[in-house]
Amino acid sequence: MTPMNRRLFPVLAGLSAFFLMTAPIVIIRAPYESTMGLVQKIFYFHFPAWMAMFLAVFVLGIASVQYLFRGKAAADRLAVAAAELAVVFGLMGLITGPLWGIKAWGVWWQWDARLTMAVILELILVAYLLLRQYGGAGSDRLAAGVGIFAMANVPFLYVSTEIWRTVHPRTSVVPTLPVDFGLPLWWSFAGFIVLCMALLAARAKLEEQRAALDRLYLALEED
């Protein structure tokens, strides 16, 4: 871990803890949505979880480009960390979504474009991690290609509710939110984004330590 990261993690972890521990208070004070009632409050964790996942996927994609075209080992380590985080935040979205859907739609799951593409993106990210774990020599470059492919999916996933209209709320919901809904959402959003950055710093440190360990083993074997 670089000295900057070492100082950065406690600050980010503290900030995210502050936002996320106070978020329920802000969310409780928000009004109920007229058609969904209480269950709509899942939205305040569901949407930020997906946004944190998208952030992690963009970090993965950009780091993969850096590694593929410039050969930066540090970018490869960041990509692995970001991929794992994207899976974690995607899992949050995939769990909170059905809990919201069963009350709002009457079904746990709907194979519409948005939900199906979300599952596919999660599977692509799991494929990336499996490739890194079991792919053997050269899998890092192949995985970088998968990482770029995952990033390319995000814009399609985001606009999917506009192209294929189903029961899922449109993307226009968030920009047109009344202030009473917007405050808890952006409060929670800040908490998730900062949490994502804190976890990324911690996970990247793990990759750096593993790289240092590999270097030491190589030094040991040289003689």
Next chain:
Amino acid sequence: MGILRLGGASRRAASRWGVLRVLALGLVVGAAAGMAVAEAAQPATTAAQDGFVPMGDIPPEDQMPAAPLVAAAYAAVWAIAVGYLWTIWQRLGTVEAELADVARRVGDRDGA
């Protein structure tokens, strides 16, 4: 005619390739049909899709069933975040212990 000129092994390979192509085509057609059926079976809903509108209070019959779902969603998010952080610390502890051990061995070797 081209296949007739191939040897036995090549014919078998060409035949396998043909079977694979048929299987791939079947998979694509099946997936397309499945998605069409799924899209046709959208549930009817009154839930907002174009924008959220606030209201003063929720109906009494709506309060109890939704509460466990909201609690479960929030608990799941917290459990995943804390659990993941815990796995990072566990893995970091293991790697750092191994790092210290190998560094000591390298130091011992260089000192000897």
